[in-house]
Amino acid sequence: MPAHDVLIIGAGLAGQRAAYAAVDAGASTAILSKVHPVRSHSNAAAGGINAALNPEDSWESHAFDTVKGSDYLGDQDAIEIMCREAPQEILELEHMGVTFHRNEEGLLGTRAFGGASQARTYYVADITGQALLHVLYEQLLKRHENLARYEEWFVTSLVLDDDGQCLGAIARDIRTGALELFSAKAVILASGGAGQVYKPTTNALICTGDGIAQAYRVGAPLMDMEMIQYHPTTLAENGFLITEGARGEGAQLFNADGERFMERYAPNKVELASRDVVSRAEQTEINEGRGFEDGTIALDITKVPRKRILEALREIVNIGRDFAGTDITREPIHIRPGQHYIMGGVKTDVLGRTPVPGLYAAGEVACVSVHGGNRLGANSLLDTLIFGRRAGEDAAAHARTKPQRPMAQSRLDDEQRWIDGIIARERGGRRVSAIKDELGRTMNEYVAVFRDQAGLDKALEVVRRLKEEEQASYIDDSGTVFNQDVLGAIELGYMLDCAEAIVLGALERRESRGAQYRTDYPERNDEDWLKHIDISRNGGDPELTYSPVTITQWEPQERTY
């Protein structure tokens, strides 16, 4: 049985940053991921990472923009920490080797981003997430003697002892099918979001809410799950992302009448209002018949000088050409709002600790909450790195105070029986892929930019039916080597748990705030709903409770851009 001080599940930016920190703090560390680390979805974060590093900027300004962006649902103590520590984090990444693009003086260059009062987004062309991810992986390779890497291992369950302390996890070696108990004094979940609950989504196929569901199943509460971000610029057909960096560089949005409609919705920031505002505006234009025939809006990137596009937006030139047949340097590209990010997740404190002792979470899987009702662009990379590092450091410290505890072998046998049971299911029910498809379409229809009671009731009914059907769903592959089929069945279970929590949160929050817009409750209602919705499942049905939002220095105000 592999035993480590700190076991990190997920090897995107949060996981890798946690591993880097835990190793440097002297902990025996392992990082485990269902894909090779550089395949992680952090790759897709194109535009950049925010920090008030410029002498004219201030962390307070960054923090206020974030608080306002969150529609006052973000916890201000956590936001203060993130924004204060951001500049040092950027410098550390730069020293590590990230090839941030420079300004004319050779200093770190910035670009503008949505919802920000200053240009404070640091970037590597439009492959910022990829550059960060690959450079951090370089650092993990450098630390190979002190870091165990389990690449292409799939976690099936977290394991707690009778006192509710996290003891480790059970994982399947995808390459051999072997199941192993991983013992750890601290476990950090860094396994990303749950975008695959929706169809379409900008998220990769691996974003199936694994960590969110694993934590939920062992009793950790989830928070603000209803807060699902729709990104304003995704390709109509397949949901692929066109970075906000395009608008940051000067691209504009037009409706079918040729009107730059954002001037009506956000007279000051126009296209660079926060994402919930822009997505809602687009959806309104489309719903009121001013979109294009295919239900889209035009994003005109030709406003950006061609040389600048080729240098700084190369990736979307490729995406436009390869996936939409559009040369973005010459003509507008058709986009619409699409599911992109989950602000909610496993509830943690500012050190990444969940209420389950020994269990941490960081990155999109977690909800600290720094994003509240709506995340600002280029704050997600920052969130992963700041809270990944903080979780890694605290987990290493926690591990020093704890003995290694044994895990019962019987737990492994039970898990094996469960997996064998999935493989052995009769072909009576539906295919796993069919259930996943219906789930995604249902969520995108009823739990999207605009929501109401009737639609959410319908969504809940469908999700609960799919949960039943999932129990009898079947797969084809009975092998051990790379049996992706059985992993898909387990992921479907994770996704359904996430979906149920998302719908329950959306039903519960009877107001409109950030990404949650209820047409039947169109106003923000601070008196009743300036609070987090926590969902937990202690062995039984989901239970909803509330927790307060931490306000330090910014009282809620009306939010305009």
Added chain:
Amino acid sequence: MPEFTLKIRRFLPESGEAAYWQDYTVDLEGHRSVLEGILTAKADQDGTIGIRCSCRAAICGSCGVRINGRAALACKTHLEEALEGSESEDGEIVVEPMGNMPVIKDLIVDMDAVHWKKIQRVTPWLLPEGDPPEREYVVPHEAMVDVTQSMACIQCGACVSDCLSMEVDPDFIGPAALAKAYRFVGDPRDGQHSERLNDLAEDPAGIYDCTHCFNCIEACPKGVAPMNQIMRLRRAAGDDYEINDRNNGNRHERAFTSLIRDNGLLWEAELLPRSYGGDSFFGKFAPAAGLELVDSLPSITRAVLRRKVTPMGALKPHKIPKEDLAQVQQIYEKIESQDDRFELNLYIVGEEVEGDTEVAVETEGSSA
């Protein structure tokens, strides 16, 4: 909706059977990707098909496969485009695992055994000199844009798959790892340029093991152009650090270019001696050249016997008309008179589009 037939090479390691081909027919629009085709077959027909994939948008680098015999990302290849490239009589799109790497299952190859091992070979992390500055390193904007081309690599392994040198010499460090090496050599913050270049030039499986076949450039889905990065490593090693490697790589390149400059065509009898003995008429009298000559005698004899060369044809330089030679030499003068080395870089130069005057001007501007 059109129908496409995917002919997938299956290998199920637990079955004990050899690899075999299996056809799947899917109904999808032609601009949908081969990956969507495979995933549709997997979802509706056969969940046992193995393929790594995640982002679907050519960012994560998971779905490298061979389509109609050439390495590509399945997600970035349209079905109709793949059909056009099909050489099969029945119009099947042939999908098989990447080359140069052992197959684990179906379209899944063991990248750890080859690709990642080679990446680790080039010390793939920044080695700055001394302590970092208090703030950021101050470096030119152009330098960071320049290395962005190799940073754009997503480690998909397509170039490794189709590398002809690696097929012959499995030890070859290879296109992906060498492109990664350029990411450090081109980075002004790295303090070990000389050590890195010496290491890669002296290694028999290093930068001079590439044979310019261009396969990696064609295979790369991200415009990294690994071969160009290898050539830039060579120029840095030979021109900037004057590394005369023990593989005779640098001398060979110099002999090549000066023979063409002087004669307009290659002079084979001089090429190898000079590559070993040094780039001048007297190179062939150096001991190293003598040893090489003795070493090569059997192949020379064979070539003569098989009438591949005639003794006089090989020993005398080939002649071209004077005005042609003058034109060749003009090219040399033009390139050598430039202050900066001409570097091809996607991010700086932009791609060349036919009939696009704007870009053509830009290309000329950056080469001047």
